[in-house]
Amino acid sequence: MGAVKVLGACPLDCPDACSWVVTVEDGVATGLRGNKEHPVTRGALCVKVNRYLEQVGAPNRLRYPLRRTGPKGSGRFERISWDEALDEIATRLTGIIDEYGAEAIWPFHGTGSLGYLQGLEGYPGRRMFNVLGASHHAATICSVAGSAGLSYTLGTSGGMDPEDFAKSKLILLWGTNPLTSGHHLWKFVQDSGAYLVAIDPVRTKTAERCDEHLAPLPGTDAALALGLLHVVVSLGAEDTEFIAEHTEGWPEFRERIMEFTPERVAAITGLECEQIVALGERIAGTRPTAIRASQGMQRHAGGGMALRVLGCLPGVTGDWAIPGGGLHYSTSGHFELDLPALVRDDLLPHPVRTLSMTRLGEALLDVDDPPVQALFVIGANPVGSNPDQRRVIEGLSREDLFTVVLEHFATDTVDYADIVLPATMQPEHLDVIAGYGHLYLVWNEPAVEPPGECLSTTETFRRLSRRLGLTEPALYESDEELARQLLKGHDLDRLRADGFLKVQPGPVPAGKLQFVSPRAQFAGHDPLPTYTPPADPGDGxxxxxxxxxxxxxxxxxxxxxxxxxxxxxxxxxxxxxxxxxxxxxxxxxxxxxxxxxxxxxxxxxxxxxxxxxxxxxxxxxxxxxxxxxxxxxxxxxxxxxxxxxxxxxxxxxxxx
Missing domain, CATH: 2.40.40.20 (Barwin-like endoglucanases)
Known part of the structure; x- marks a missing residue:
């Protein structure tokens, strides 16, 4: 039997969501390369994913269910059967529900996979947890502040098509290092021939390749953006036609802009006043100007406000109306998928509380209404990824906390588990991926059988639902049925055959751009975009x-x-x-x-x-x-x- 080529998709937490091709010989994955036909992947994978098959076949990969035998944190386990694992989980969950109620269960999803069937985007297992009435999980650790800020300004968190960077004349790479995190954008940046400006406190690999590098103090991005707008407006370079037709609240916002003189902004950001003026003048005289801002720059006290201000900048210059102009943060807002049909929150017996991913230590140690008694960790390694590592470890060390971890390797978090369940990896299961750095849905076809007794996350929850005696038919639908429900309105058969399918972006802004946001004001924020300083009170x-x-x-x-x-x-x-x-x-x-x-x-x-x-x-x-x-x-x-x-x-x- 000759080699077979199977189309798949990288599931990892990266904007590029690469389409890939797995070579299979005699049932073994022997090769992996980027799909040359995909307009963004263009045949190339990153230095990390080039070694993905090493991960799949690693000798230390988890292949069988495990039960803890030593103290929490010791990493000592014994192999058990799937029947034993499922029986123990079902017994413990039933007891917790009887004593504390189902909201004492927390399904903690992470970004180990962004798949809609097996990963974070679709919250695998949520149907089962909804039937039980478990707490909801808020995936707040990554991009939520920036997305919320952009939505106040634009009515959507979706921005420009990243492929349009090839049409830009000036590109601001703001708090982003695409040569390390999402390198496929760089091809479109290079194709543009644009003047490149890196705005980053660190001279990254990307900054070294740019024409200019500004290094503001971390957390001062909103002030810098307002200072640049001050220069634009002082030159009379605002697009009055775009502002009149497509925005609301300009007179008030103009007054706010004029408060942020270059001199004031220089004092806030630690930049030279001349740098701010020079870049402001360049923005004023260059159309189209595009901004790429990624998740790192909004991980501070004023992160959402920073993206809100950045979304305003192309509104003042009119770049939102020009191909190659605007801002790209995440394209997720452009994918019209039927997520409600997939997660089925209608199965909840009553409203339930929501627990925040970034507050894991607090929830495990301080919440008692009811206390978290069972934690399912799915595609996550919170000991390695969550804030306040000491408190997270302290919470996971609770002897009364029943922790189940679905994993590929014995991570830091696995060491604190009571039961460990071996999960399939991307070439071994069906999934649908949507990039947040492009506008393509990507299909992942299973290429090989999983090793040992690894199960897909969807199959794991089908089996656990059965062991719990749950009778809701939606809990037992196949992966193909789940995919069809998610992709309602899209050509699934074409997607499966071609491996990818481009979606049409929605309008940006969605409605009129809000320089003054009633929604922000209702939520208790300044209705005008402004600068919110960092909040860490420490020195150093x-x-x-x-x-x-x-x-x-x-x-x-x-x-x-x-x-x-x-x-x-x-x-x-x-x-x-x-x-x-x-x-x-x-x-x-x-x-x-x-x-x-x-x-x-x-x-x-x-x-x-x-x-x-x-x-x-x-x-x-x-x-x-x-x-x-x-x-x-x-x-x-x-x-x-x-x-x-x-x-x-x-x-x-x-x-x-």
Missing amino acids: LVLISAASHYFLNTTFGANPELRRRAGETRITLHPDDAAARGIADGAPVSVVNARGSFEAIAEVSDRVRPGVAGTTKGRWAKDSGGATVNATIAERDADFGGGAVFHDNRVEVVPR
Whole structure:
């Protein structure tokens, strides 16, 4: 039998949602490459996903159900059968429901997969948890603050088609490093021939390739945007026709803009006044101008407001009306999928509470109405990914907490599980992916059989529903039936045959652009876009924990080759800050604040601006001396939507 090519899709938490092709020989996946036919993937995968088949076939992959035998956190387990695992889960859940009610159960979904059937976008198992009446999970850890901010301004969080960057004349890469996180956008940026400006406190791989780099203090992006608008308006370069026809609240917003003089903004951002004026003049005279802003820049106290202001900028210049102009944050708002039909919240017997993903430690330790007694961790590694690592570990260590983890590897979180269930990986199950960095639905066809006794997440919950004696027919629908319900209105057969299908974006703005937002005012926010300063009261350096070139969140933390390439945990300090602390390049240091600490090796470089320290996320705590950067991060909400504040974080760096 010859080699077979099977179309699939990368499920990982990246805007590119690549279409890929798996080569299968005699039932074994022997090759993986990007799909050359996909207009964004164009045959290329990233340095991480190029090694994905190593993950699939790794000798340390979990292949059988496990039961804890040692203390929580010890990582000691014994192999059990699926029948034993399901019986124990069903018995424990039934007892918890009888004593505390079903809201004591929390299905905690993470971004390990963004699939609509097997991953976060469709909350697999939610139908079962709805029938039980379990608590709802709010996935607040990633992009919610920025999405909420943009929706106040634009009526949608969807922005411009990223492929239109090829038509831009000026591109602002604002708080984003696409050469590490979503490198396929770079092809369209290069095709444009545009003048490129990186706005980032760190001189990243992307910033090094740009024509200009501005390094504001973290969390001051809204002030910078207002200062740039001040220059545009002072030059009389606002698009009066677009403003009159497509916006509301301009007179009030204009007054707000004029409060943010370049001199004031320079003092807030730490930039030179001349830099602000020069970029403002360039924006004023260049059409079309496009902005790419990604999730990192909205992970602070004023993150939602920052995206709200950025959404206004193309409204003042009229770029929203020009191909190649506007802003791209996430295209998720453009996918018209029938998510209600998939998750079936109508199956709930009564309204239930919602628990926030970013407040896991708080919920496990402080909530008692009812207390969380059962935690299902699905596609997540909260010990490695959540704020306030110490409190998360303390909560997971509760002996009375029954924790079930669906996983591929023995992560930090698996070590605290009572039952571990082995999950399939992407080449082994059916799924539908929608990129948040392009406008394509991508189909994932199963290519090979799963190893050992691994089950898809959908099948796991079908079996658990049966073991619980639940009779709702919707709990037993096949993956194909689920896909058809989700994709109602789309050509599923064409999608399956071609591997991808482009959707038509909705209008941006959706209705008139709101310079003054009644919705924001109703929610208790300033009705006008403004600048909200960082909120960490600590002293010291602002710590940026950006994406690693070799890890994707914590997904590849067990890959030996990627760990070797990433090297030791490093923290980058500006020479002035290092000298003030007596720290030399290559010295071992501790990074500390009131919440916790982690260990690193100092890298002294002007890649970071003074007052800022830079490191990367994605490592496992048990491979990093028991703590990672998240040990220092507050379990505190951003301004909008309950988003996380990973970059609103002050630390001190001391020699070890």
